[in-house]
């Protein structure tokens with residue numbers, strides 16, 4: 001997030017898109033609800049599903065799946081045409097507005113209605129509302145990023161925020177909500193194929209030199225592969241070994257049947273986890289690790305705040321901290337790693353990472369610190385881009401809308417979209433161990449619109465078969481108003497009816513995120 | 528002097544900020560005024576009258592939580608009049624329900640009969656489930672009162688246990704309204720409200736249904752807000768007493784909000800989770816953060832390294848497993864080069880562990896093939 005969570009209380013308009021906030025980020029959603037109900041903020045929800053947040057919204061726009069760039073360009077069109085944008089801000093702090101202005105000329109409200117199904121008048125009203133606020137915040141989640149055009153979606157939202165001068169102000173910002181607790185930290189720590197810690201590129205000579213010196217080993221100058229590239233290469237026998245720490249791609253990966261073949265094709269698979277997950281079952285060696293309550297360290301939350309994790313209980317049996325296991329393997333491969341513990345590792349992180357330089361365990365004993373924090377006297381940076389953009393001028397990107405990689409046809413006439421439910425978490429390895437949570441969300445279901453249900457002769461609670469070009473699953477139909485006719489929704493937590501058996505592996509060309517949010521399926525009553 | 532934002536608090540000049548209540552000003556200056564119904568972050572209701580103070584010139588005692596500080600006010604927080612009033616208030620509350628902790632006397636008739644009656648309703652011989660963790664009990668001790676002078680009010684409700692997380696026992700409810708405020712003004716779930724059934728006031732879920740069928744999303748905010756034993760966690764009731772646990776502050780391991788938790792630990796087991804009163808959550812949690820901790824000590828946890836032989840996993844010691852991994856990876860590196868290997872690190876593990884994982888990939892295996900599954 002560019003802005004801290006607490007800033008939501010200072011927003012006058014909040015735009016939520018592609019985030020089922022009450023289910024996936026419940027405590028943050030309470031900030032939004034309080035801002036709306038008690039502090040006079042106005043809420044715009046743009047979402048194909050009738051999510052709970054729509055109850056609090058002043059305006060709810062319901063676009064067709066995969067039309068985000070189109071409606072955002074429509075917002076830009078209206079705001080520029082009516083001169084509601086922050087002219088001075090754009091002139092002083094940004095570049096590239098002319099190209100964008102040229103491109104969005106054709107995204108008239110009527111044209112956008114044709115693509116997205118959002119009534120032209122609603123689009124105009126929402127664009128005016130967003131532009132009218134001295135501080136407007138945008139919140140988004142996987143509904144924006146999990147598309148073949150996910151990177152374009154995110155850049156388009158940044159265009160919108162910049163156009164109205166909403167970056168670098170209290171109550172504003174473009175705020176991605178991270179799904180898993182430490183996604184932010186995994187990225188910050190260089191758990192990415194192209195960067196070391198703090199987003200320092202592996203391809204940059206001086207950066208690499210610095211790390212070679214710090215680590216005492218020659219390092220590769222080539223960008224590595226993303227997970228979505230590694231899997232197919234494993235299938236082709238070009239990747240021989242994978243070492244997987246605490247992840248369960250056998251439920252979370254798109255096109256699961258294919259993922260299984262990929263992992264089985266490996267010469268050697270190591271999985272380090274707290275449970276024998278679907279992925280661990282395939283491993284040659286499984287290493288038992290400690291969970292969050294059994295170790296010390298830090299997580300970085302969605303607002304870039306580095307907070308302490310503390311050991312409360314001892315791990316079961318012989319389970320060990322993940323860092324200890326990795327350090328042991330390293331040492332046994334001839335590279336000595338003899339850390340005394342997480343505190344010492346954090347000191348090393350600070351030495352090689354400018355944005356984490358001022359963060360250490362004693363400073364965050366009581367409360368966390370937002371990075372960038374360049375030195376130990378620095379208070380941290382809750383709000384980014386305050387007087388100027390971190391990288392100089394803010395850059396506008398002119399982006400055309402492109403349709404999703406797979407659209408419905410005669411054989412697969414329905415759109416499928418996927419997501420999470422409140423009572424389960426990701427692949428369910430943790431939440432499904434709680435009886436109470438399972439009682440609330442015991443099994444997979446598929447949301448179907450009334451009209452589609454009638455056409456297919458399916459009643460609420462009946463079993464249906466959902467099939468795509470990649471596979472099929474059975475689940476109970478939940479008939480109602482959550483989705484529009486022509487679209488069905490599946491939660492992806494459940495291994496025995498894994499939604500990702502159906503989803504498409506088409507990747508965003510930049511982020512390599514698969515298109516989980518849209519694919520084509522057909523549905524029928526299960527015998 | 529007159530116009531300055533200063534009050535005389537127990538004889539001491541005390542500055543206040545415009546818009547602050549007497550309670551706010553006192554708390555900021557470390558003067559303790561007891562409260563029961565006041566809930567931080569919600570509008571004051573003035574329902575319980577425990578926080579009353581004496582303000583010179585005012586005809587009656589005023590509720591500190593809902594009276595704004597004004598320049599020149601002379602306030603006494605523990606004067607004889609205040610103490611007398613608080614005693615009376617607490618006494619009435621104690622007498623109002625099944626408050627069967629030791630501070631409660633009998634019900635004016637017979638202590639033993641009272642206890643036995645409550646125990647029958649609770650279906651246990653233990654004292655009140657929140658013994659030792661109750662605001663009312665604390666205040667009763669502080670002001671040395673019991674409810675003996677009044678007969679026990681006999682509006683009694685059956686204990687409601689139908690939902691998986693929360694037990695509701697309105698026989699112990701003091702009608703402070705905090706639960707409804709927590710639900711409506713803090714979490715804004717609007718699942719419960721002050722309602723009535725027949726002649727009695729009562730906290731109700733949507734049209735007085737049991738909690739399991741209403742709008743409730745089981746965030747547990749109401750339970751954490753309840754100052755007495757009327758709302759309790761099902762898994763916690765009668766399992767431990769507060770002085771037996773060690774509390775550990777940590778960060779939630781589910782979503783990216785990063786709520787601050789207080790884990791309550793007894794005998795190396797997490798027995799309860801509460802929200803810590805600090806950013807970003809200020810005490811709030813959701814159902815996963817508050818109730819989703821069973822996985823930690825679950826019997827299915829992996830406890831030993833496993834090695835696959837003839838398609839089956841068998842248990843192994845650490846040395847054997849680690850040596851095997853090191854040997855295999857070294858062999859593959861030698862035969863096919865570093866880029867034939869990859870590491871998937873995790874959005875679930877700590878920063879320090881992610882750091883070590885990518886350093887392992889880059890410095891030890893020698894490849895930048897390192898990623899995590901967050902894009903999935």
Ligand code: SF4
Pocket residue numbers: 709710714716717718719742743744745746747748749750
């Ligand atoms: S658990 Fe949460 S949603 Fe349910 S009644 Fe209590 S505060 Fe409201």
Ligand code: SF4
Pocket residue numbers: 699700701702703704705706707730752753754755757758
């Ligand atoms: S249930 Fe608890 S919080 Fe709610 S009114 Fe009764 S005593 Fe107060």
Ligand code: SF4
Pocket residue numbers: 025026027028779780781782783784785786808811812813814815816817
């Ligand atoms: S308590 Fe809920 S909202 Fe808070 S971090 Fe945990 S999962 Fe997220």
Ligand code: FES
Pocket residue numbers: 561562563564565572573574575576577578579590591592593
């Ligand atoms: S705390 Fe002030 S009236 Fe209850």
